[in-house]
Amino acid sequence: MxxxxxxxxxxxxxxxxxxxxxxxxxxxxxxxxxxxxxxxxxxxxxxxxxxxxxxxxxxxxxxxxxxxxxxxxxxxxxxxxxxxxMSPSLGTPVATAPTIKVAQFNISLLNPNLPAFFSWLNRKHADTDIVVLLEAGPALTPLLASMKSHYPYQSMQLDDSPFGIAMLSRLPDTHLELVNDSFPYIEAQVNIAGRTLHVIGVHPPPPISGSLTQARNHQLQQLAQRVSRQAPDSVIVVGDFNITPWSPWYRRFLEESGLHAANQQWQPTWAPYSSEHWRLVPIDLTFHSDKVNLLARQVGPAFESDHRVVISTWQLSARVVTDSITWPSE
Structure with a gap:
């Protein structure tokens, strides 16, 4: 017994x-x-x-x-x-400083629902100044052409691989540079009210093998060095980084670049499977320099992608952190 x-x-x-x-x-x-x-x-x-x-x-x-x-x-x-x-950190709005809105979206290669995304963007966020699109394939060509009147400044490398990329801007005096690294990224340089703003859209490779992980870490290191040379200017870096805040390489990127993470609220954007309700992984990230205030960061729909749209609003002024903030989501 x-x-x-x-x-x-x-x-x-x-x-x-x-x-x-x-x-x-x-x-x-x-x-x-x-x-x-x-x-x-x-x-x-x-x-x-x-x-x-x-x-x-x-x-x-x-x-x-x-x-x-x-x-x-x-x-x-x-x-x-x-x-x-994910500890919160937002800047205090300054009435006289210019405001910039940036949209970032990994649209997912061969996504059939892209017209719905552009319709949503025009309807709800028509004041978006810069749009960064990742996994941008050749099928995107007519849609980008139709956006030319609203976003006259465009740079892209459309590809049938997951590493096609496009950046659109409606801001006057925008200079776009496509950096043809092993995995391309695009940098916009904009002169706003006598100040220089750099907006960089990136999509490093996923860590699904030793070589791709090494390539991702190398691109993050190269990007950190590039950003650190732009320290006197205002810098925003957005994209699908294929890395989470819990990786040591994420922390190393912050240290080497001198940027601040704007991913400091529970706003996950990706899931390893197709599910609208279980996207618990924040890999669509946003970073900024001291001379840019983050005013808001919203996570939007997925439009049949495995990622969700991220909309961030910025102000070109010295960064002043507040403790009481509101993080809207859609």
């Missing part, structure tokens, strides 16, 4: 396997700088947090308090990770 009771209150073999499946990935992600596969794990921290919390509930129900505490400890560490990466 005693051995029967002991077996009854011991976790079953499948429960031990479940525990390893829940706890091991987030723990391994803490050592992301060791190997590119561990860096991939940092992309799914929100999912790990949910899994660990559900695991803790399960172990409490099964009366295995020690295992429940283990899940809660791992959950607490991840909650701190998320909280540190």
């Amino acid at each position: 005693r051995s029967l009771v002991n077996r009854q209150y011991q976790p079953k073999a499948w429960e031990w396997r479940l525990l390893v499946l829940i706890v091991l990935p987030p723990v391994l992600s803490w050592f992301a700088s060791w190997h590119w596969l561990l860096d991939v794990l940092t992309s799914f921290v929100p999912y790990y947090l949910l899994a660990c919390l559900l695991g803790a509930v399960w172990w409490v129900w099964r009366r295995f308090i020690g295992l429940a505490l283990l899940c809660l400890i791992v959950s607490a560490v991840m909650a701190v990770q998320i909280g540190l990466a």
Whole structure:
């Protein structure tokens, strides 16, 4: 009878396997700088947090308090990770400073719903000054041509790969430069009220192999060096970075570039599968220099892409941080 009771209150073999499946990935992600596969794990921290919390509930129900505490400890560490990466920071509007609105969108290659995106942009955000489109294929050509009257300044490298890119601007005196690196990016240089604004749209490769992870990190390093040389000017960098705030390479990019992250609110934009309601991963990122205030950052619909639109509003003035902010979303 005693051995029967002991077996009854011991976790079953499948429960031990479940525990390893829940706890091991987030723990391994803490050592992301060791190997590119561990860096991939940092992309799914929100999912790990949910899994660990559900695991803790399960172990409490099964009366295995020690295992429940283990899940809660791992959950607490991840909650701190998320909280540190998403602490709010917005600038104070200055009445006399010019305002700029930027839209960024990984439209997803072969997306059939692009006309709906442009219609939405014209209807709800007609005052958008600069539009950055990623995964821009040749099928986009007629749509971009139709936008020429509203966005007369355009630069693009349309491609049937995920690394086509386009940037549109309606701001006068815009100079667009297509940088043909291994993975192209576009920089807009605009003279506004006697000040120079640089807006850079990027799409580094995803970390799905050792070589692509190395290429992503190399492009981020090159970009950080380019931005640091532009320090006297105002700089905004947007795009699908294929990196999350929990990766050590994200932190290194911030340190080397001297930029500030504008991704500091719970505004995820991507999911590893097609789901409108479970996009928990923030990889469509926004960064800025000291001389630009972020006034608002909105996340819009997906329009059948695996990403969501991001609209950010900026002001060219010295950065003054406030504690009380409002983050709108659509």
